[in-house]
Amino acid sequence: MSDTIPPEAAKVRTVAPGVLEIFLPLPSKPSIINVFLIDCGSGEWALVDTGVALADSRAAFARALASQGIEAKAVTTLLGTHHHPDHFGASADFRADGGERVHLHPLEVERMEYSMTAATSDMIVHGRRHGMPIPDDVRGAPKPAEIWAGTFQPTREIDHLLEDGEVLELGRRRLQVVWTPGHTPGHCCFLDLDDRTLFVGDHLLPKITPHVGVFATGPKNPLGDFIASQEKVAALDAALVCPAHGPVYSAHHHRAHQIIAHHEHRLREMLDVIHTEPATAFETAAQVFDWVFKDPDARMQKGAAFMETLAHLELLHARGDAEREDRDGVIYFRASA
Numbered sequence: 001m002s003d004t005i006p007p008e009a010a011k012v013r014t015v016a017p018g019v020l021e022i023f024l025p026l027p028s029k030p031s032i033i034n035v036f037l038i039d040c041g042s043g044e045w046a047l048v049d050t051g052v053a054l055a056d057s058r059a060a061f062a063r064a065l066a067s068q069g070i071e072a073k074a075v076t077t078l079l080g081t082h083h084h085p086d087h088f089g090a091s092a093d094f095r096a097d098g099g100e101r102v103h104l105h106p107l108e109v110e111r112m113e114y115s116m117t118a119a120t121s122d123m124i125v126h127g128r129r130h131g132m133p134i135p136d137d138v139r140g141a142p143k144p145a146e147i148w149a150g151t152f153q154p155t156r157e158i159d160h161l162l163e164d165g166e167v168l169e170l171g172r173r174r175l176q177v178v179w180t181p182g183h184t185p186g187h188c189c190f191l192d193l194d195d196r197t198l199f200v201g202d203h204l205l206p207k208i209t210p211h212v213g214v215f216a217t218g219p220k221n222p223l224g225d226f227i228a229s230q231e232k233v234a235a236l237d238a239a240l241v242c243p244a245h246g247p248v249y250s251a252h253h254h255r256a257h258q259i260i261a262h263h264e265h266r267l268r269e270m271l272d273v274i275h276t277e278p279a280t281a282f283e284t285a286a287q288v289f290d291w292v293f294k295d296p297d298a299r300m301q302k303g304a305a306f307m308e309t310l311a312h313l314e315l316l317h318a319r320g321d322a323e324r325e326d327r328d329g330v331i332y333f334r335a336s337a
């Protein structure tokens, strides 16, 4: 019987009036994603993010609904903060369960389509261009779609393409879309205009900073976008922040400025590296993130550190603090004189 499941076992709790936080398991770190159910009145609920498409996550979600006496088909609306598997990976299941309306930013639709078809060769060209030593025989390298495997079963039918600043009228709720590019190009936050609850996805996490890296297909200066998005969110009037990872919190201005300060510190570290002599993004990453590069098992983390370093170097370049030099197809950065 559904009503015999205690909310605790189902890992769900009320964080604001009519807002439920559900903790869903992830196969790798961070090990939990928080998705949020918003009561829109008239028996309809909106869901912010889906969790991954794996069976234990789907079962945890079903248990959470059952513990609250909510039928799956009462969850009519999906608000996707961005396309990553832990956020949008189970969106095909959302539809299969009777979900009616799927919202996502158009740039996320584009990234999603790309990630499902991305060729390894794009990443190889991108890596080599920025100094990554990639052997000629890379047949073992997995494609993004293979890395995400069963976690990512997205719906390709998007009913509503999100626009910055628009107000979504969902029953009795008015949610403003706040476009926050950086972690991904079409990442969006949602602000409840009446309760001032802010759903931030991965943009403004309380304990960790999200990955911001330059991918083969761009955009070119995602860290510049990310910092501008932090300023944008810091200026909002919000009472409670609901992040995708870590506990809900308030004082979003403070956290946004902490995150900006963290990146400013990293920017100075990178500038120190390229001050003495020009370096590629790969060489810079190996110095700034030396502990990652000393670990032979940290292949994925190395790739992430490389892309994150490149994001910092491109921002330094955009600010005029670093110059870019093309040496036989390999890009070197050096501090501006």
Ligand SMILES: [Zn+2]
Pocket (backbone or CB within 6 Å): 082, 084, 087, 183, 202
């Ligand atoms: Zn993400």
